Amino acid sequence: MQLPPPSLGVAYFSLGNRGPTQLADLSSDLEGIGIDHLFVTESNNDAMTTMAVIAGATSTATIGSAIANIYLRHPLQMAQAAASVEEVSGGRLLLGLGVGHQMVNEEGLGLDMSTPVRDMREYVEVIRAGLTSGGASLGYEGSRYRVLGPRATVAWTPERRVPIVVAAHGPNMVRMAVEVADGIFTSVVSRAQISRLRELMDDHCAAIGRDPATPRIYTMVYACIDDDQRLALERLRDRVELTLVQINYVRQLRREGMLDERSSLDDRQVAELGIAGSVEHARHILGEYRRAGVDVPIIAPFTPDPADIATGYRSFSVDAYMALAELVGY
Numbered sequence: 001m002q003l004p005p006p007s008l009g010v011a012y013f014s015l016g017n018r019g020p021t022q023l024a025d026l027s028s029d030l031e032g033i034g035i036d037h038l039f040v041t042e043s044n045n046d047a048m049t050t051m052a053v054i055a056g057a058t059s060t061a062t063i064g065s066a067i068a069n070i071y072l073r074h075p076l077q078m079a080q081a082a083a084s085v086e087e088v089s090g091g092r093l094l095l096g097l098g099v100g101h102q103m104v105n106e107e108g109l110g111l112d113m114s115t116p117v118r119d120m121r122e123y124v125e126v127i128r129a130g131l132t133s134g135g136a137s138l139g140y141e142g143s144r145y146r147v148l149g150p151r152a153t154v155a156w157t158p159e160r161r162v163p164i165v166v167a168a169h170g171p172n173m174v175r176m177a178v179e180v181a182d183g184i185f186t187s188v189v190s191r192a193q194i195s196r197l198r199e200l201m202d203d204h205c206a207a208i209g210r211d212p213a214t215p216r217i218y219t220m221v222y223a224c225i226d227d228d229q230r231l232a233l234e235r236l237r238d239r240v241e242l243t244l245v246q247i248n249y250v251r252q253l254r255r256e257g258m259l260d261e262r263s264s265l266d267d268r269q270v271a272e273l274g275i276a277g278s279v280e281h282a283r284h285i286l287g288e289y290r291r292a293g294v295d296v297p298i299i300a301p302f303t304p305d306p307a308d309i310a311t312g313y314r315s316f317s318v319d320a321y322m323a324l325a326e327l328v329g330y
Contacts, residue, residue: 007036007037007295007296007297008034008035008036008037008286008296008297008298008299009035009036009037009038009039009062009064009218009296009297009298009299010030010035010037010038010039010298010299010300010301011039011040011041011066011220011298011299011300012026012038012039012040012041012050013041013043013300020045020049020050020053020054021053023040023050023053023054024053024054024056024057024058025057027054027057027058027061028057028058030061031058031059031060031061035061036060036061036062037061037062037064037094037218037296037298038054038058038061038062038063038064039063039064039065039066039096039218039220039298040054040063040064040065040066041065041066041067042065042067042068042069042072047065047067047068048065048068048078048081048082048084048085051063051064051065051085051089051093052084052085052088052089055085055088055089055090055092056088058089058092059090060092061092062092062093062094063085063089063092063093063094064093064094064095064096064165064218065094065095065096065097066096066185066187066218066220066298067096067097067098067167067185068095068096068097068098069098069099069100069104069105070097070098070099070100070119070120070123071099071100071105071109071111071113071119072100074145075122075123075126075127075130075145075147076126076130076138076147076152076154078095078097078123078127079126079127079129079130079131079154080130080154080155082095082127082131082162083130083131083154083155083156083157083158086131086158086162087156087158091158091159091160093162093163094162094163094165094218095127095162095163095164095165096164096165096166096167096185096218097120097123097124097164097165097166097167098166098167098185099113099116099119099120099167100113101246101247101248102246102247102248103245103246103247115143115144116173117172117173117176118143118144119144119145120166120173120176120177121176121179121180122142122143122144122145123145124164124166124180124181125140125142125180126138126140126142126145126147127164128164128180129147130147130153130154130157131154131157131158131161131162132157132161133153133154133157134157135153135154135155135156135157136153137149137150137152137153138152138153139152140152163182163183163216164181164182165177165181165182165183165184165185165216165218166181166183166184166185167184167185167186167187168184168185168186169186169189169193169197169248169252169255170251170252170255171200174197174200174201174204175200175204177215178201178204178205178208178210178215179204179208181215182214182215182216183215183216183217183218183295184197184201184215184216184217184218185218185219185220186217186218186219186220187219187220187243187300188220188222188240188243188249188252188253188273188274189219189252189256189273190256190258190272190273191272191285191288191289191292192256192272192292193256194217194219194289194292194293194294195292195293197217197293198217198292198293201215201217216295216296217293217294217295217296218294218295218296218298219289219294219296219297219298220298220300221274221275221285221286221289221297221298221299221300222236222239222240222273222274222275222300222302223274223275223282223299223300223301223302224236224239224274224275224276224277224301224302225275225277225278225279225282225301226276226277226278227277227278229276229277229278229281232275232276232277233267233270233271233276233277235276235302236270236271236273236274236275236276236302237265237267237270238302239274239302240265240270240273240274241265253265258272258273275299
């Protein structure tokens with residue numbers, strides 16, 4: 001499989017009680033050393049407005065959501081917000097969408113997410129229609145979403161096709177993403193599973209007559225960089241185990257055969273789900289992700305102090321970012 005040109009992203013998590021302007025300053029620094037994708041997660045924050053702020057502080061990097069929760073916004077509102085971020089960024093938006101988690105949407109907010117694949121398909125269809133409508137009123141009626149009437153418009157539409165990627169790990173969501181989106185977004189996933197997902201995408205591309213080179217894989221990789229590999233592995237375990245309160249990740253890891261009845265992971269399995277070790281080790285692991293089929297690996301640095309995440313990202317060190325951004329000659 002021919003590898004695309006090297007690319008490296010960084011994913012930001014919530015900054016706690018600090019606003020998006022701090023992310024803007026950090027984004028400018030990271031863009032300056034060669035990071036070409038900057039992703040904003042959506043957890044106790046609004047991804048779309050944060051991306052707009054980052055756009056004002058950068059000029060070349062792709063700015064993406066990783067991911068925006070579809071159940072928190074109507075798809076027409078999302079299309080309007082996406083058009084705004086695309087405009088202020090000068091055409092650098094990558095819209096990452098996901099269904100979120102049951103404990104947030106259902107238990108916390110009382111939202112119905114019983115048909116996630118159907119809902120995501122309709123959501124992407126509405127956004128794509130809005131972004132390509134030329135300002136005309138939409139006429140869409142689906143099972144969950146309806147977009148009709150004189151207000152059903154996107155006031156200014158982008159000149160280019162805005163990439164839309166879908167958070168997908170299960171086969172049904174992956175196939176749907178191949179059909180209506182520009183790729184998939186994954187996290188907490190092993191290199192072996194990435195290979196299986198790439199094979200599934202290629203097979204479905206062949207079945208529907210799509211060029212298998214067009215849908216891309218974007219993968220968030222938790223990274224704990226330390227020459228003390230044991231300490232780095234302990235920190236990676238802390239990060240990975242935080243995700244196991246979310247049933248989607250539990251199902252994903254069980255699908256891989258990585259979780260037993262006690263939902264526990266051994267050290268080898270934890271190491272398969274991210275990066276734990278030196279910069280050289282990290283370069284090797286990122287190379288493995290790319291050879292498995294990842295187009296854009298997205299570093300999510302471990303930050304020990306959740307109240308001071310921005311400092312944690314900076315303490316990951318410019319040298320480490322620069323070394324990883326080179327990513328050549330594997």
